[in-house]
Amino acid sequence: MKKITAIAATGALLLVLAACSSGGSSAAPADTEFSVGVTFSDLSNPVWAELVQEAQSYGAEEGVEVNYVDAKSDAATQVTQIENFIQQDVDAIIICAVDSESLKAATQKAQDAGIKIVGYTQVLDNYDAQYLVDAYETGYANGEAAAEWINENYGDEDVVEWALMDLPTFPEIIDRANGIKDAVEEIAPNAELVATNSALTAEEGVTNAENFLQANPDLKMIATIGGGGAQGGNEGVKASGITDFDSFGLFGIDATQIEIENIIKGDPQKSSISLGGGKAHGRTLIDITSDLLNGEEVEKDQFMPITVIDESNAQDYFDEMFGG
Structure with missing residues (x-):
């Protein structure tokens, strides 16, 4: 087994957030180009809660209106959420799956409607790009x-x-x-x-x-x-x-x-x-999605960085990521 060593720290990490509601949407900027639906398996995870918040704010800067929903660990709820996004005629859907197997039909239906599918952490069967953990x-x-x-x-x-x-x-x-x-x-x-x-x-x-x-x-x-x-x-x-x-x-x-x-x-x-942290992941997912929607070439399977943080580098890491 190969030894894993710390690599340079990247991204920004968790801020203490108020608890997320079951869903939310960003105010659409005047120059909005695309609408993106985001469905997450469970937003009680603090990293994922920060991710959707950052995806909203960063998306607004980039001309992307983001609407997120929380499946609360219920696979049937997530299928319904995806179908609702299809009915809303969004341009793309970002999915952190409760159960990938249960999403096959819904993701295929979305792709057939011309909607881009971006997976996060859980491997999907039907997708245009994924951002995954090794x-x-x-x-x-x-x-x-x-x-x-x-x-x-x-x-x-x-x-x-x-x-x-x-x-x-x-x-x-x-x-x-x-x-x-x-x-x-x-x-x-x-x-x-x-x-x-x-x-x-x-x-x-x-x-x-x-x-x-x-x-x-x-x-x-x-x-x-x-x-x-x-x-x-x-x-x-x-x-x-x-x-x-x-x-x-x-x-x-x-x-x-x-x-x-x-x-x-x-x-x-x-x-x-x-692994980069929720904030960085939110930005990365918006970048991947925007590139897909703009017709740019996107690597289909992308992976998060692995960085060991311990007493030897924790203070430097904190100063860099959280502003000291």
Whole structure:
């Protein structure tokens, strides 16, 4: 397995947002050229919530009117949302799928109507372009950071217990979790996975961390597949009574602003994997969509950057991305 190393940080990351409603639309600028519908699987994910907000504001600058809706993890709702966008005669639809299989007919109908389809994170069957995570390698980068921390702090112990917050709803997230597990197993062979549970939101992360530690008081590390679980997990570890933060490691993916702040403060979270962040993704998706609509040549499958953020670069990263 190849070693994942940190690459130059790109994009901008999470700002603390008010909770998104089930949908919203940008005010159409006077020179609007295109209308774009955006349907997301679940906007309780803080990274995705920021993405749609940025897509709206950046789209308005670029002459693109953006209307977003939240499928709230319901596949049938998302199909209806796509059909509604078709009826509205939008120029393009950006989709973060609840269940890609269930969208085959709807996305084909949209393409038959001349509507461009842009996928995000989840692989679609019918699409014009996609912006994807290299899921396994992202997970491996996270697991590698966690395993190296175990070796540095508990390398002499026979068994080091750890837990995983996964999200087996999506095939790509299963790949991400598998990458984490493979890296930990390969690099820290004394690590033993003793607990797993799914986490998308910070609330779920808090609950999981508290439950993990109550059931496994010797637990030394938690890895998560996303920023929501990491943000909540950091608070759950502290709420469980752990005060020696050097003795416990939590490792996340998404590099939200809160995650980076926690790393800088010396909290239980020790690193996170940046994939560019919600704000940068919102801009990238609008750029991809605009290029498609303007008839420009667009690479069909595009992938997010993988950047490891830890105590060695967290402050510089924070200053660059959040203005210090």
